[in-house]
Amino acid sequence: xxxxxxxxxxxxxxxxxxxxxxxxxxxxxxxxxxxxxxxxxxxxxxxxxxxxxxxxxxxxxxxxxxxxxxxxxxxxxxxxxxxxxxxxxxxxxxxxxxxxxxxxxxxxxxxxxxxxxxxxxxxxxxxxxxxxxxxxxxxxxxxxxxxxxxxxxxx
Numbered sequence: 001x002x003x004x005x006x007x008x009x010x011x012x013x014x015x016x017x018x019x020x021x022x023x024x025x026x027x028x029x030x031x032x033x034x035x036x037x038x039x040x041x042x043x044x045x046x047x048x049x050x051x052x053x054x055x056x057x058x059x060x061x062x063x064x065x066x067x068x069x070x071x072x073x074x075x076x077x078x079x080x081x082x083x084x085x086x087x088x089x090x091x092x093x094x095x096x097x098x099x100x101x102x103x104x105x106x107x108x109x110x111x112x113x114x115x116x117x118x119x120x121x122x123x124x125x126x127x128x129x130x131x132x133x134x135x136x137x138x139x140x141x142x143x144x145x146x147x148x149x150x151x152x153x154x155x
Contacts, residue, residue, distance in 0.1 A: 022058045025050060025125055028153055030060075036149035037062045041142055046131040048146070049089050053119060053126045056093055072113045072132055075103035075139075083115075089128035092117040096126070100139030105132050112136040116143040120155050 024030035037048050047068035050060040061068060074080035092099060098118030105113040116139045117128035127150075129142050137145070 022060050025059045025123070025155065028060075028155060032153045033060065033149075033155075034062065036152045037146070040145035040149040041129060041131050041137060043131055043133060043135070045133045045136075046129070047085050048127060048129045049085055050120070050125055050127045051089055051093060053093055053096070053124055056090070059125070068130075070132070072130065073103050073105050075101035075113065075115060085115075085128050085130045088115055088117045088130070089126065092119070092128060093126045098143065100143050102136075102138040102140075105136075110134060112138075114139040114142050116140070116146060118143070120150055123155055125155070 024033050041048065044063075045067060046063060048060070048062035049058060049068065051058045068085050071082040071084050074083040088099065091097075096119050099115060101115040103113060105111045111132065111134050113130065113132040114136045115128070115130055117126070119126050127146065129146055131137055131142060
């Protein structure tokens with residue numbers, strides 16, 4: 001009886017968390033998008049956000065909120081400080097400009113961070129992506145790989 005109750009509570013918790021997470025852009029299969037993004041930039045320390053450009057409503061997130069919320073070097077000069085992926089998303093949402101940046105994320109240069117963001121042409125959507133770690137792709141490479149992934153799923 002206790003095991004059944006525990007299973008029910010765990011199921012309810014999972015459903016609640018899933019309800020809080022964005023699904024996928026309209027007309028796009030979430031599983032196919034997850035798989036395409038995973039092939040393009042998949043890593044435990046990567047994140048991708050897609051939002052409606054006009055409203056800013058988040059329609060997709062690849063990876064967990066925790067992985068996506070970390071402030072990391074902004075890579076826009078020595079005095080740029082740090083940024084979060086949400087900040088990058090909002091910058092590209094406001095001005096519609098693409099950005100690709102890369103730099104070391106640790107003092108000893110053993111880890112790096114890549115940032116990529118911009119509009120998804122013809123869809124009214126904007127994306128921002130981040131990859132951090134010892135094998136992080138440069139921002140320009142991330143943008144190229146994501147562009148192909150988006151096309152593969154109809155974005």
